[in-house]
Every structure is written in structure tokens, then in C-alpha cells.
Amino acid sequence: MTNLTGRVREAFRGDKRVDADALVARLDAVRRFLTAVDGLLPDAELVPAHTLVERAGTRLALSRDHTVVALAGATGSGKSSLFNALAQLELSPVGVRRPTTGVTHACVWGPLAGANQLLDWIGVLPRHRFVRESALDADDETALHGLVLLDLPDFDSVQRSHRLEVDRLLGLVDQVVWVVDPQKYADRVIHDSYLREFHRHRDVTVVVLNQADRLSPAEVPRVLDDLRRLLDSDGLTGVPLLSTTAVDPAGMVGLRGALERTVAERQAALRRLAGDVDTVVAGLDELVGSARPAAGPDNPTVDGLNRALAGAAGVPAVSNAVEQAYRHRAGAATGWPVVRGWRRLRPDPLRRLHLPGPTGGRDDPAESLVAATSVPEPSAAQRSALGLAIRAVADRSAADLPAAWPGAVTSAARSRLGDLPDALDRTIAGTDLGLDRRPLWWRVVGGVQWLVTLAAVVGLGWLALGYALRALGLPALDNPTVGQVPLPTLLLLGGLLAGLLVAALTRPVVRWAARRARARAEERLTAKVALVGDEYVLTPVRTVLDSYAQARDALRDASSR
Numbered sequence: 001m002t003n004l005t006g007r008v009r010e011a012f013r014g015d016k017r018v019d020a021d022a023l024v025a026r027l028d029a030v031r032r033f034l035t036a037v038d039g040l041l042p043d044a045e046l047v048p049a050h051t052l053v054e055r056a057g058t059r060l061a062l063s064r065d066h067t068v069v070a071l072a073g074a075t076g077s078g079k080s081s082l083f084n085a086l087a088q089l090e091l092s093p094v095g096v097r098r099p100t101t102g103v104t105h106a107c108v109w110g111p112l113a114g115a116n117q118l119l120d121w122i123g124v125l126p127r128h129r130f131v132r133e134s135a136l137d138a139d140d141e142t143a144l145h146g147l148v149l150l151d152l153p154d155f156d157s158v159q160r161s162h163r164l165e166v167d168r169l170l171g172l173v174d175q176v177v178w179v180v181d182p183q184k185y186a187d188r189v190i191h192d193s194y195l196r197e198f199h200r201h202r203d204v205t206v207v208v209l210n211q212a213d214r215l216s217p218a219e220v221p222r223v224l225d226d227l228r229r230l231l232d233s234d235g236l237t238g239v240p241l242l243s244t245t246a247v248d249p250a251g252m253v254g255l256r257g258a259l260e261r262t263v264a265e266r267q268a269a270l271r272r273l274a275g276d277v278d279t280v281v282a283g284l285d286e287l288v289g290s291a292r293p294a295a296g297p298d299n300p301t302v303d304g305l306n307r308a309l310a311g312a313a314g315v316p317a318v319s320n321a322v323e324q325a326y327r328h329r330a331g332a333a334t335g336w337p338v339v340r341g342w343r344r345l346r347p348d349p350l351r352r353l354h355l356p357g358p359t360g361g362r363d364d365p366a367e368s369l370v371a372a373t374s375v376p377e378p379s380a381a382q383r384s385a386l387g388l389a390i391r392a393v394a395d396r397s398a399a400d401l402p403a404a405w406p407g408a409v410t411s412a413a414r415s416r417l418g419d420l421p422d423a424l425d426r427t428i429a430g431t432d433l434g435l436d437r438r439p440l441w442w443r444v445v446g447g448v449q450w451l452v453t454l455a456a457v458v459g460l461g462w463l464a465l466g467y468a469l470r471a472l473g474l475p476a477l478d479n480p481t482v483g484q485v486p487l488p489t490l491l492l493l494g495g496l497l498a499g500l501l502v503a504a505l506t507r508p509v510v511r512w513a514a515r516r517a518r519a520r521a522e523e524r525l526t527a528k529v530a531l532v533g534d535e536y537v538l539t540p541v542r543t544v545l546d547s548y549a550q551a552r553d554a555l556r557d558a559s560s561r
């Protein structure tokens with residue numbers, strides 16, 4: 001397996017710009033992945049990818065001129081104070097009762113109209129939206145034009161609704177400024193539940209140690225060092241870390257500068273989404289492997305399937321009937337004419353299976369569309385052999401696939417099992433068994449039989465006439481002789497003997513030819529049955545393997561940068 005996760009984890013964009021087109025292409029690849037695996041993998045595994053595709057599509061379609069930055073942190077860390085200090089207005093109440101902020105407040109630098117749709121999507125109520133522009137007092141705010149700053153409720157709240165609101169918003173915003181204070185900066189909840197989870201969003205993460213004024217100047221660097229160490233162990237190496245003092249404008253310079261740079265770059269939204277794609281791709285990584293899977297099962301497995309299908313379709317029984325039918329028909333055509341009629345009375349073995357009789361194939365095309373043969377139903381053993389063969393096809397095909405796929409391959413292999421019996425029966429009924437044409441040699445031998453029989457009849461008649469004349473006292477016939485033997489006797493005995501001799505000589509030839517007819521029919525039937533196996537078992541399996549290959553390629557495209 002490739003370790004996409006590993007590759008993704010290494011990808012820290014830092015100052016590297018995210019190309020919008022490349023990001024759109026990666027999102028498109030995630031979309032292709034979802035299309036390829038639709039219905040094949042458990043939906044629960046795909047929720048983050050679906051969410052990403054939907055969110056990213058909306059975010060990119062909405063304003064790209066705005067950068068949405070959220071102030072997130074524990075209650076009392078000073079989010080609202082920082083929010084107000086940045087806006088230089090008392091927009092979000094700051095209080096002593098904890099938690100204070102229950103709903104998200106937004107402040108837009110620049111015209112509100114352009115940001116309204118974005119705020120509708122983010123879900124900030126109109127009455128909690130504020131505009132910095134109307135209160136613009138100087139050009140010094142233009143550097144923040146395009147900033148949409150959010151003051152979030154506390155994430156470690158005793159109020160469940162606050163936590164849900166924070167979690168929802170953290171999934172939507174472009175950049176997060178994590179606000180910690182000197183008392184709680186090492187709190188496990190902040191690190192384990194939030195900061196660590198954001199390690200793939202390092203390049204849209206800023207951490208501020210607020211209330212720095214509560215520390216002595218000597219303590220600030222020490223606490224910052226300690227916090228940096230914690231951030232490193234959270235996987236947030238390299239993220240900007242600043243100290244702020246919300247109650248003193250001088251203590252806001254660093255954060256303000258950082259926000260101005262973010263707004264100027266107009267990269268945060270793209271970087272955030274790129275981080276989301278990284279996260280989703282890493283989550284999907286174990287669903288696909290590295291090796292390109294085989295296009296289908298190997299030949300011995302397919303042969304095994306075809307054998308099992310042939311057994312279940314009654315190919316041995318039909319081939320057997322072909323051999324018997326050949327002997328039956330050849331006997332009727334070449335046998336001694338005296339007993340031929342008696343042979344004809346016996347039923348044709350193929351007719352008994354409702355397969356094409358001596359007159360040839362089916363005349364009515366509609367008849368071949370329905371299962372109409374009387375080939376015996378497959379035995380329990382044949383049925384279970386077929387089940388095992390289909391299982392083997394699925395197992396062999398899925399051998400190289402990761403754990404999520406064999407189930408889909410097995411379902412595909414069995415998906416048309418219910419249609420197989422009819423399809424096999426129709427195929428058997430529609431296969432040319434090679435008995436339609438009467439071989440020329442049958443006619444030659446048949447003709448010879450008629451000739452020698454005729455000779456015997458002529459001889460018999462001749463002798464009978466001689467006896468009759470003698471009995472009536474009439475002059476006897478002057479029978480010609482061949483050597484010592486009178487010709488009529490020779491004709492009668494020779495004819496009879498020749499007939500028996502031809503019949504005796506023909507029998508082994510018929511047996512041999514019947515075996516050949518059987519082998520030929522078996523070959524044709526097996527080939528036709530293999531086509532059914534291909535359509536009903538192998539094609540669905542190949543479709544899944546193909547989807548897998550597409551999913552794998554798509555995920556590779558989504559992970560590359």
C-alpha cells in the first residue's frame with residue numbers, strides 16, 4: 001500500500017501558494033473517486049469526502065475576495081475582547097459571567113453586501129453581523145478590507161450547543177486564530193480535541209497567547225516557549241505564535257499584522273480547502289491500495305467457472321444425448337433397411353430433451369427466447385460447485401484489493417446468479433449441436449444397403465417364380481449361373497449377406513463418428529456457456545475492478561499537488 005497519509009502529513013505548504021486551478025482539479029478528483037465507489041463502499045466511510053466536495057464547491061462559488069477568520073478558544077481566554085479590539089468597537093459583549101458569547105458574531109471589513117451570502121452560508125444571524133466600513137475613521141483599516149472576523153462561543157463549554165456551533169464553524173472558516181490564556185494554555189481539551197485535529201491545517205492556523213499583560217515581561221517568552229513545545233507535539237510545528245493583550249492597542253499589533261498579511265495573500269480559503277482535501281485523502285487512503293489490480297480472475301479460475309457452469313447447465317447430459325442421437329440417426333440412415341423402420345419408431349434422444357430434433361434447429365425465433373429445454377435440473381452438488389466457482393472468481397479477483405473491496409466484488413459476482421439458470425437454458429437451446437446436416441457417407445451407405453436389399457428381393461422373387469412355375473408343371477426357368485451358383489440364389493444370399501456385412505462394418509464407424517459429434521457438441525456448448533459466464537459473472541466483477549482502478553487513480557490525483 002502506498003502511504004498517502006505519510007505523503008500528506010509531510011505536505012506543509014508554509015508560504016507556498018495554493019493554485020486555485022490545482023485545488024479545483026484535486027476536488028474534482030475527489031468527486032471522481034466518489035462517483036467510482038458509489039454503491040460499492042459503505043456510505044459511512046464516504047461522509048467526509050461528500051461533505052468536502054459540497055462545502056468546497058460552495059465556498060469557492062461564494063466570494064473569493066473575503067477571508068473568513070474565526071477566533072476560537074476556551075471561555076474567558078479573551079476572544080470577544082480581541083474581536084472588539086480589532087474592530088475598535090464594542091460589538092461582542094465581554095463579560096464576567098462565563099461563558100459569555102453564546103452565538104457567533106461577525107465583523108466585516110468592507111461592504112457588508114458582498115459578504116452577506118458568505119455569512120448566510122456560514123450561518124451568522126443578520127443581527128450579529130457588523131460592518132467595520134461604516135465606522136471607518138481612516139485609511140488604516142483598508143489593509144483589512146475583505147476580512148470577515150468571527151467571534152465564536154467557547155469550545156470547552158458547559159453548553160453543548162456552544163460546542164456544536166464551534167465544531168460546525170471550524171469546518172467552514174478559512175483560518176482559525178486559537179486564543180489561549182496564561183492559565184489554560186496547556187489545557188488538554190484544547191490540545192487533544194482541537195489543536196491536534198487541525199494539524200493538516202497548519203498553514204491556516206495562528207495561535208495567540210492572550211492576556212500577556214497578566215504575565216511579567218520575563219515570563220512571556222518562557223510561556224511562549226512552553227506553548228511552542230506543546231504545539232510541536234500537536235503536529236503544529238511552524239504555526240505563527242503571538243502574544244496579545246486585548247486591553248492595550250500596542251498588544252494587538254502582532255495579530256493585526258498577521259491578519260493583514262492573510263487578507264493580502266487571499267490564500268487562506270484555498271489553503272484551508274487544500275488542508276481539507278489532505279485530510280479527506282488521508283482518511284480514504286486505506287480504502288485503496290497501490291498495486292493495480294488484475295483485470296479479472298486468472299485463466300484457471302475462469303476455466304473452473306466454465307466447468308461448473310457447464311455442469312449446472314447440463315452440458316454432459318446434452319453431449320451424451322448428442323452421441324446417442326447421432327447413433328440413432330446414423331442407424332436409421334445406414335442400417336439394414338429391413339430393421340430401419342423399427343429403429344425409427346424409437347424416440348430421438350435429443351427430442352426427449354426438447355432440443356433440435358432430426359429436422360434441424362428451432363424454426364420459431366421466439367421459442368428460443370424462453371427456457372424450453374428439458375435438460376435435467378442441476379443436482380445439489382452441481383449447484384454447490386457453481387457457488388464455489390463463483391466464490392473463487394470473486395476471491396481471486398479481489399486478492400490484491402484492500403479490505404473494503406472484496407465484499408463488493410463478491411456481491412458483483414453473485415449479482416446475476418438468479419438469472420443464470422434461464423440464461424444457461426436458453427444458451428443450450430440455442431446452440432447448434434452440429435447434427436443438422438446428414439453426412440454424405442450416410443447416404444452412400446444407405447444407398448448401398450438399398451441396392452443389396454433390392455438384389456436380395458430380386459433374387460427372392462426370381463427363386464419364388466422358379467418354384468411357382470415348377471409347382472404348376474410349367475417349363476422351368478433357365479437360371480444363369482455364376483460359377484456353380486445360380487444367379488437368383490446368389491442375388492438373395494449375396495444381398496442378405498452384403499446387407500449384414502455393410503451393417504456390421506458401419507457400426508464401429510458410426511460409434512467413432514458419434515463420439516466425435518459428442519466432442520464437437522461439448523466444445524460448442526462449453527464455449528457458449530462460457531459466454532454466459534462472462535456476461536453474468538465476469539463482467540459485473542470486471543466492472544467493480546474497473547471502478548476500483550478509477551477510484552485509485554482519482555485518489556492519486558486528489559493527493560498530488
Ligand SMILES: Nc1nc2c(ncn2[C@@H]2O[C@H](COP(=O)(O)OP(=O)(O)OP(=O)(O)O)[C@@H](O)[C@H]2O)c(=O)[nH]1
Nearest residue numbers: 075076077078079080081099100101154211245246
Ligand atoms: N487583562 C486582560 N484581561 C483580558 C484580556 N482579554 C480579555 N480579558 C478579560 O477576560 C475576560 C473574558 O474576556 P472575554 O473576551 O469575554 O472572553 P471570551 O473568550 O470571549 O469568553 P467567552 O465568550 O465566554 O467564550 C473579560 O473580563 C476580559 O476583560 C487581556 O488581554 N488582558
Ligand SMILES: [Mg+2]
Nearest residue numbers: 079080100101
Ligand atoms: Mg466571548
